[in-house]
Amino acid sequence: MPTPSAFAKHWFASRQWKPFPFQKEVWAAVKRGDSGMLHASTGAGKTYAVWFAALQRFAKSGPVIPKGKRKPVMAPLTVLWITPMRALAADTLRALQAPVDELQIGWSLGLRTGDTSSSDRAKQTRRLPSALVTTPESLTLLLARDKACEELSSVAMVVVDEWHELIGNKRGVQLQLALARLRQWNPQLIVWGISATLGNQAHAQEVLLPGQPSVSVQGAQAKTIEVDTLLPAAIERFPWGGHMGLRMLDQVVAEIDGSSSCLIFTNTRAQSEIWFQAILDARPDWAGIIALHHSSLSREVREWVERALKQGQLKAVVCTSSLDLGVDFLPVERVLQIGSAKGIARLMQRAGRSGHAPGRASRVTLVPTHSMELVEAAAAHDAVAQRRIEPRESPEKPLDVLVQHLVSMALGGGFLPDQLLAEVRTAWAYRDLSDDEWQWALAFVRYGGHSLTAYPDYRRVEPDEHGLWRVPDARLARRHRMGIGTIVSDASLQLKYWSKGGGGRSLGSVEEGFIARLKPGDGFLFAGRQLELVRVEDMTAYVKRSTAKKAAVPRWNGGRMPLSGELADALVAKLGAAARGVYDSPEMRAVRPLLEVQQQWSALPSETTLLAETLKSREGWHLFLYPFGGRQVHLGLGSLLAWRLAQRQPLTFSIAVNDYGLELLSATEVDWATQLDPALLSAQGLLEDVLASLNAGELALRRFREIARISGLVFGGYPGSQKSTRQVQASSGLFFQVFKQYDAGNLLLTQAQEEVLKQELEVQRLEQVLAQIANRQLDLHAIKRPTPLGFPLLVERFRESLSSEKLADRIRRMVGDLEKAAG
Structure with missing residues (x-):
């Protein structure tokens, strides 16, 4: 049996592996007691770099068997392994367990996520394992136990x-706050972060290890990522977004057929359902060897798919971001991405699911759903080669998370305010928390703030005779534990097969808003099956199999991802090159007919110009503007321009946006050539003008619904008697109005407004886009008909007012007319 210092050497030698220098560097750093960050590409061996570092520092050789005992005594909880996803947690546990078993280390390993069974939870209540794989939410639940300090103070490494x-x-x-608490109990705590795709590594390290001496370890050389594109047989010169790209089905099926095993990524759950069914319809003989995976499917289904994929039993899996992260699927040969991934980090992450082993190349094939995505594909190829990865920044001072944390800590043994304040300020997000904000948070959990003091349900925490703040009410304690976490989504209904004796097998969950639009007998597609709604009862939708040809597809929230700034810049660079006659890739040569029509009728955007088009039609006076700032930025910019123009003359506008640009349409004549001056596109007075231009109150109310649930103002109900989405929204709306009227200084209202600006409208990026515009020359063209870039914006606007059948007819007629004009 090897000594602890030889664990890694023995394990690697038994597999004829040779450790990478970065793995040895992590082992040496942890041996010294250092914390740090490990940056390495997917499949490079990051997990074993950090895991063997932990084993060699903290584990002992062989299990310890006390005298007179038959069973060995396992080490107490020593390592917490935090993972962002449940699917990743189960896979990580399997990877960590293998060397512990082979080396006969006296450690027990366990899993604690939302999927953990009640029996496993009961075992962990009696004794926690030596190493626990868990999520941020489950860790906070552990910290909210009365004996949390006693149970978790032995943690030596996270x-x-x-x-x-x-x-x-x-x-x-939420995790920053949990780490602050663990460091309070063990100042020598070693913390390591593992990351594959980050554009701002120094910030990421500072947030995880604020004010601490730490090391940064870079992995082996950058992993080879091969990016290619499935070129369509024909190019639409007037493309539009919103369809699922099924015209590429035959080519995708051929690619799957030629691969031993592949993942087909889609950007939405609805798209995954449609593509899975389409592939199965095209190749019925693949039933049983292709599968579907997304987060709304039941745990049993997801685990079966993951297990079968690891064992090489599946030819293909159609999936969403539910399989984005670190799950080790060695048999996967390649990845297909349906539609644009909208970001370089996301594309590289998905590519890394193939060739998931050191030294193996990863391959991702892009499948465009419309012609302009060929330009995105060419841009993505360049950006991946240059490793232009998007940065990610931590939110600052979200008070809803702080309020939730206060109640959790009051449950976890109680707290003294001054001590907890010092602890909270060691978390990066709250390093600048003011005394006034802290006092407001304390008052909020004690009385509910100024406007809720009369209601006992909002007196959640109060000091005892020793000054220790605790939760005095068992009912409120139970309610809080059920609401711990920051993931907020619309209420979901469980889907179960209908049976006469009661509910049958569970299929997963679907958002309440979708089911509310169906009546018994209506058909829909879920988990790759044609289903028919039987009845809805107690937040459960009962269904049966259906043979109906026509079926609806559930639409879940979180569908549209905005184009990232890095990909947008690469996209504009490709268009600028095309304007100069450079078509240097298969994708750009394929899309050349579209771009040539754009250039003949108007112009192509470039790095030095801002393209604008004006059109007079029967509908009115149109402006098409192409900043390439992403959908959310264009929503803010369109509203801003419309508001500023209306200050100059009485005008009303309809607005349409997509990732490339925006359209403003006025029924009243507008002299766009005169109006498009530097003042209209200035960043001066941006914040005030954006708030004035939008229905900021409605946007803030929408954000406040999430804040109300995280902060514990609104309770979603107990299992089996959850409140409906409408009830939760009504409760949130009532609090919003009460605070506005009677407690205008409530900091949750301020937070809602800030989140609208930062997250929904991306004001910082809007400011950057306006700065770019100021440095570009306006390239204004009066056009006779919609161009290939303008046509998708017309479709976006029509989509709001036409049914899908009428929309399809109108698009067909318009495309026919435009193609005729293009020759």
Whole structure:
């Protein structure tokens, strides 16, 4: 049996592996007691770099068997391994378990996520394992136990896997607060972050290890990522977004047929359902060897797919971001991406699912759903080669997360305010938390703030006779534990097969808003099956198999991802090159007919020009503007321009946006050549004008719904009696109005407005886009008919007012007319 210092040497030698220098560097750093960040490409051996570092520092050789005992005593909880996804957690546990078993190390390993069974939870309540793989939410639940200090003070090392997936959201902030608590109990705590795709590594390290001496370890040489594109047989010169790209089905099927095993990534759950069914319809003989994977499917289905994929039993899996991260699927030969990935980091992450082993190349094939995505594909190829990866930044001072944390800590043994304040300020997100903000948060959890003092349900925490702040009410404690976390989505209904004796097998979940539009007998597609709604009862939709030809497809929230700034810049560079007659890739040569029509009728955008087009039609006076700032930025910019123009003369506009540009349409004549002056596109007074230009109150209310749930103002209900989305929204709306009227200084209202600006409208990026515009020359063209770039914006606007059948008819007629004009 090897000594602890030889664990890695023995394990690697038994497999005829040779450790990489970066793995040895991590082992040496942890041996010295250093914390740090490991940056390495997917499949490079990051997991074993950090895991063997932990084993060699903290584990002992062989299990310890006390005298007179038969069973060995396992080490107490020593390592917490934090993962952002449940699927990744189960796979990580398997990877960590293998060397522990082979080397006969006296450690027990366990899993603690939302999928953990009640029996496993009960075992962990009696004794936690030596190493626990868990999520940020489950870690906070452990910290909210009355004996949390006693149970978790033995933790000597925390590993945060896929840190890049957590840093930019409130889940990452929740984890920052949890780490602050663990460091309070063990100042010598070693913390390591693992990341594959980050454009701002120094910031990521500072957020995870604020103010601490730490090391940064770079992995082996950059992994080879091969990016190619499936070129369509014919090019649409007037493309439009919103369809699923199924015209590429035959080519995709041929690619799957020629591969031993592949993943087909889509950007939405609805798209994955449609593509899975289409592939199965095209190749019925593949039933049983192709599968579907997304987060709304039941745990049993997801685990079966992951297991079968690892064992090489599946030819293809159609999936969403549910399989983006670190799950080790060695048999996967290649990856197909349906539609644009919209970001370089996301594309590289997905590519890394293939060739998931050191030294093996990863291959991703892009499948454009419309012609302009060929330019995105060419741009993505260049950006991946140059490793132009998007940065991700931590939110600052989200008070809804802080309020939730206060109640959790009151449950976890109680807290003294001054001590907890010092602890909270060691978390990067709250390093600048003011005394006034802290006092507001304390008052909020104690009384509910100024406007809720009369309601007992909002007196969640109060000091005892020793000054220790605790939760005095068992009912409120139970309610809080059920609401811990920062992932907020619309209420979901469980889907179960209908049976006379009661509910049958569970299929997964679907958002309440979709089911609310169906009546019994209506058909829909889910989990690759044609289903028919039988009845809805107690937040459960009962279904049965259907043979109906026509079926709806559930639409989940979070569908449209905006184009990243890095990909947008690469895209404009490709268009600028085409304007100069350079078509230097298969994708650009394929899309040349479209770009040549654009150039003949108007112009192509470039790095030094801002393209604008004006058109007079029967509908009115159109402006098409192409900043390439992404959908959310264009929404803010369109509203800003419309508002500023209306200040000059009485005008009303309809607005349409996509990732490339925006359209403003006025029924009243507008002299666009005169109006498009530097003042209209200036960043001066941006914040005030954006807030004035939008229905900022409605946007803030939408953000406040999420904030109300995270902060514990609104309770979603107990299992089996959840509140409907409408009830939760009504409750949130009532609080919003009460605070506005009676408690205008409530900091949650301020937070809602800030989140609208930062997240929904991306004001910082809008400011950057306006700065770019100021440095570009306006290239204004009066056009006779919609151009290939303008046509998709018309379709976006029509989509709001026409049914899908009428929209398809109108698009068909318009494309026919435009193609005729193009010759």
